[in-house]
Amino acid sequence: ETGVTQTPRHLVMGMTNKKSLKCEQHLGHNAMYWYKQSAKKPLELMFVYSLEERVENNSVPSRFSPECPNSSHLFLHLHTLQPEDSALYLCASSQGGQDSGNTIYFGEGSWLTVV
Amino acid sequence: GQNIDQPTEMTATEGAIVQINCTYQTSGFNGLFWYQQHAGEAPTFLSYNVLDGLEEKGRFSSFLSRSKGYSYLLLKELQMKDSASYLCAVRDSNYQLIWGAGTKLIIKP
Numbered sequence: 020e021t022g023v024t025q026t027p028r029h030l031v032m033g034m035t036n037k038k039s040l041k042c043e044q045h046l047g048h049n050a051m052y053w054y055k056q057s058a059k060k061p062l063e064l065m066f067v068y069s070l071e072e073r074v075e076n077n078s079v080p081s082r083f084s085p086e087c088p089n090s091s092h093l094f095l096h097l098h099t100l101q102p103e104d105s106a107l108y109l110c111a112s113s114q115g116g117q118d119s120g121n122t123i124y125f126g127e128g129s130w131l132t133v134v
Numbered sequence: 135g136q137n138i139d140q141p142t143e144m145t146a147t148e149g150a151i152v153q154i155n156c157t158y159q160t161s162g163f164n165g166l167f168w169y170q171q172h173a174g175e176a177p178t179f180l181s182y183n184v185l186d187g188l189e190e191k192g193r194f195s196s197f198l199s200r201s202k203g204y205s206y207l208l209l210k211e212l213q214m215k216d217s218a219s220y221l222c223a224v225r226d227s228n229y230q231l232i233w234g235a236g237t238k239l240i241i242k243p
């Protein structure tokens with residue numbers, strides 16, 4: 020139990036579907052992140068929210084849309100994805116944003132398969 | 135560009151010692167992290183180095199040489215549960231985390 024909970028753990032969706040990934044952190048942190056993890060590739064930072072404000076968007080396609088309603092919850096809305104978007108999507112949190120230098124804590128991830 | 139290099143896969147024997155290396159070329163340096171990730175699970179924090187030298191935590195130690203752009207993670211008295219991927223990450227001058235692709239460690243009886 021890392022204090023960061025992601026649902027669903029596994030998701031299979033068609034290219035025309037709309038789905039959402041959910042993340043909740045119970046650590047009292049004020050920054051949350053979405054990462055993409057593909058096999059044998061480095062973690063790719065997608066989005067960063069600090070104090071519920073998006074502070075980073077690393078050239079992610081618009082078919083991925085994040086939402087952060089409060090400091091404990093983070094969503095990733097998915098729409099018209101491509102098969103190459105199939106990956107493990109990791110949510111993470113930290114106290115302070117990336118420039119705080121604090122450790123990032125990860126959830127167990129949501130395995131996404133696009134068919 | 136910024137780059138983190140670590141071996142893709144390593145194999146070691148239960149009870150032995152293994153050293154996982156990480157070399158980096160980044161724009162500045164503000165610390166180096168090691169994470170452990172078991173298959174299908176969250177990456178979990180292992181260690182943080184910002185000054186040169188060795189940091190020891192039980193069976194795990196992490197070493198840093200900033201002048202050489204080099205770190206290693208040393209695992210002693212290997213146990214089967216140590217089979218996992220080990221991720222190296224460096225925080226650059228803009229406090230961005232640059233990640234390696236991870237080293238898959240296989241422990242054999």
